[in-house]
Every structure is written in structure tokens, then in C-alpha cells.
Amino acid sequence: MDFISHLSSNNIKPSVQRIKIFEYLYKNTNHPTVDIIYKDLVGDIPTLSKTTVYNTLKLFIDNGITSTFTIDGNEARYDAIMEEHAHFKCNDCGQLYDVEIEALKLKFSKLNDFQIDNTNIYLKGICNKCLTK
Amino acid sequence: MDFISHLSSNNIKPSVQRIKIFEYLYKNTNHPTVDIIYKDLVGDIPTLSKTTVYNTLKLFIDNGITSTFTIDGNEARYDAIMEEHAHFKCNDCGQLYDVEIEALKLKFSKLNDFQIDNTNIYLKGICNKCLTK
DNA sequence: CACTAAATTTGTAATGATTACAATTTTATA
DNA sequence: TATAAAATTGTAATCATTACAAATTTAGTG
Structure with missing residues (x-):
């Protein structure tokens, strides 16, 4: 999976943050929350902001390469696997x-x-x- | 539907608030939020508190006479129809x-x-x- | 290579639903 | 009626998310 061209072909300019966040989501299929994504990536990208994680995930969803769901009214969870399941x-x-x-x-x-x-x-x-x- | 005995037979002591809230939920099958329930009932029960609505709905859920669900990560919605749908x-x-x-x-x-x-x-x-x- | 505009990222503050908790009121019981 | 237990209430705290403006980065142009 070439993450950069995957983003590009979905009209998303591939910044460092976007690439890392998508890669993380694609490799971690346990449907992480924003908080989990942020905490796991901030070591890699020390300047990362939680707002960026929110913004980026919203961008992914709007462009159809990520879905989100909620269980029991808790925090939103995110999923880069778009096949119906x-x-x-x-x-x-x-x-x-x-x-x-x-x-x-x-x-x-x-x-x-x-x-x-x-x-x-x-x-x-x-x-x-x-x-x- | 006799709301009082429905509550009683599910181990819920039928207070005024509980009866009214359950009756409201049973008759309004549009899955109201806590806020909607509160605003519609506070005219009837002027002392009603939103916390009571939360507490009561939690009690209903714990005793299996109400279910709750969330769509798109918004506020919880409640449902007194327990048949699977x-x-x-x-x-x-x-x-x-x-x-x-x-x-x-x-x-x-x-x-x-x-x-x-x-x-x-x-x-x-x-x-x-x-x-x- | 500098310069400027646009896009992206960031941090902080605001919002809104829900929960915690302690005080008050009501109900049940002796 | 007196007392204990249960239910209700209001306020404050919490937590996820969003709004927003400032700072940074990127892209395009001379």
C-alpha cells in the first residue's frame, strides 16, 4: 500500500501528518480513538496537535478513505478499512x-x-x- | 398499556417522574434525546431536573425496559420499544x-x-x- | 533565490453532553 | 409521629469535540 499515492488519488495533499495518521490507521485495525492515535504518534511527530488529528480524520472521512463509528455513546472510533463489515x-x-x-x-x-x-x-x-x- | 404495573413488574418503583418519563418514551416513538424529553415534560412536572431524566433512563436501561443508541456520535437517543428493529x-x-x-x-x-x-x-x-x- | 499568498498545523478557549456528588425532598416503616 | 431509606434535585466537574485565530509550512511567481 503506497500511502502517499492513496492520499493523492483521493484529492488529499500528502503532508507528513496526513501520511503518518493514515498509515497508523491502516496498520492498526483495532479502531483507535483520537486520543490513542494522538498518543501513539506524538513520539514520531513531536509537534503534533490533537486538533490536527481531528481535522485530518474529518478530511479522510469527507474524502471517503476512512469511516467512523461510535459504540455505546463513547468516543468516536476510526477505521481505514472501507469494505463493509x-x-x-x-x-x-x-x-x-x-x-x-x-x-x-x-x-x-x-x-x-x-x-x-x-x-x-x-x-x-x-x-x-x-x-x- | 398500564405503565405503573409495567414499571413495578420490572422492579422499578413507580414514582411520578418515572411514570411520566416512561409514558412519554412509550408514546413518542421518535427516539427523543434527554433534552427533548426534559423540555417536553418540565411543563407537566415543574420541579423536574435533567439529572432525573438521566438517572431514570439509566434505571430503565438497567432493568431492560428501555434501550439507547447513538447515531453519528451525537446525543444518546432512547427507545421504549424493545422488539428488535x-x-x-x-x-x-x-x-x-x-x-x-x-x-x-x-x-x-x-x-x-x-x-x-x-x-x-x-x-x-x-x-x-x-x-x- | 527571495516574496507573497494559500494551505496546513497548532494551541487555546468555548461548547455541549454526561456524570459526580452532596443537599433536599419524598416515601416507607416502625 | 419519628426515623431511615430512597428518590429527586441543582451545581460543579469531566471529557470529547469544535471554533477560531495565530503561527508555520508549502507552493507559486518574478
Whole structure:
């Protein structure tokens, strides 16, 4: 994955901050929060500001290379994997898992004449690790 | 629907505030926020405090007679309809719609050994009213 | 290479939802 | 009625996010 040309081809001028933040998000698929991203990158980019992380993520979202979601009303989480997938949160250990959706074409009644642009699914329960411990 | 006995049978002592708040939530299926609930009820209960609305909704959730969800990281929304359903938000007019899930048993890969307690689905797009105007 | 304008980054202050907490009021019980 | 427990309330604190203006960097031009 060439991050610079990925940004460029999505109309984002590749500054150091933008490259590092996108690279971080792409490699850390555990859906980090702004705070986690900031704390992990400020060692690399000592002048980094949290506002820049916010601005940059908003730019990524507006240009379609990042998505964001919220679980249980907590801080926003970010995701550079744009393929449709669901999220599972373990109520015991708190871990987030990515989940492929098999029944990709869900059917919703009364929505025949609605235009669905975005499907967002998250599940909660107990993960296999916590079940067997 | 007898709200008092519904509360009682779910181990919630039916105070005036609790009855009114639950009744409001049950009758207003548009998933109001704390602020909306508070502003609509403070005329009825002049001493009502917003903290009480928060406390009461938390109590309802802990006792399983209300659910809460968040869309786009905004304020929490509340729902007294506990049957499983999805939510649709129109990106144009902002209206929230309840949606029945036809394919109720979704299949998720890699989750055979996970225990799913809760399924949360919301869709975004354009509603039929906005499409035809 | 300097100069200027535009874009980007940054820090601080403001906002807004939610929670903590202690005081007050109400309810239940003896 | 007196007392304890529960519920409600108001205020202050917290925390994520946004607004905004200053500072820095980048790009383009002579």
C-alpha cells in the first residue's frame, strides 16, 4: 500500500501528518480513538496537535478513505478499512472485533422506496476467549 | 398499556417522574434525546431536573425496559420499544425511522463460537419523502 | 533565490453532553 | 409521629469535540 499515492488519488495533499495518521490507521485495525492515535504518534511527530488529528480524520472521512463509528455513546472510533463489515464488542473484555457480514443483502421491510447509502451493524456479547476462560 | 404495573413488574418503583418519563418514551416513538424529553415534560412536572431524566433512563436501561443508541456520535437517543428493529436516518431531512428486520437471523462469519447478546443496526440514506420532492 | 499568498498545523478557549456528588425532598416503616 | 431509606434535585466537574485565530509550512511567481 503506497500511502502517499492513496492520499493523492483521493484529492488529499500528502503532508507528513496526513501520511503518518493514515498509515497508523491502516496498520492498526483495532479502531483507535483520537486520543490513542494522538498518543501513539506524538513520539514520531513531536509537534503534533490533537486538533490536527481531528481535522485530518474529518478530511479522510469527507474524502471517503476512512469511516467512523461510535459504540455505546463513547468516543468516536476510526477505521481505514472501507469494505463493509460489522463490529463486535465483547461486554466482558471490551475488545472490538471485525466481522464479515455473510448475509450481505439484508432485506428491510417498508424500505422499498428508501435509498440506503450506508449500513452500520454492531453486535455485543461475549467473545470466544472470554467464554472459555 | 398500564405503565405503573409495567414499571413495578420490572422492579422499578413507580414514582411520578418515572411514570411520566416512561409514558412519554412509550408514546413518542421518535427516539427523543434527554433534552427533548426534559423540555417536553418540565411543563407537566415543574420541579423536574435533567439529572432525573438521566438517572431514570439509566434505571430503565438497567432493568431492560428501555434501550439507547447513538447515531453519528451525537446525543444518546432512547427507545421504549424493545422488539428488535433497525433504525434509518435520512441524510436529507434528518428524520429517524424504525425499520423491521426481515432477515432476522443474520449470519456472521467467524462468530460461531461467540455469544451474541445484542444486535444493533442502523442505516443511512434518503427517505422516500425526500426522494420524491 | 527571495516574496507573497494559500494551505496546513497548532494551541487555546468555548461548547455541549454526561456524570459526580452532596443537599433536599419524598416515601416507607416502625 | 419519628426515623431511615430512597428518590429527586441543582451545581460543579469531566471529557470529547469544535471554533477560531495565530503561527508555520508549502507552493507559486518574478
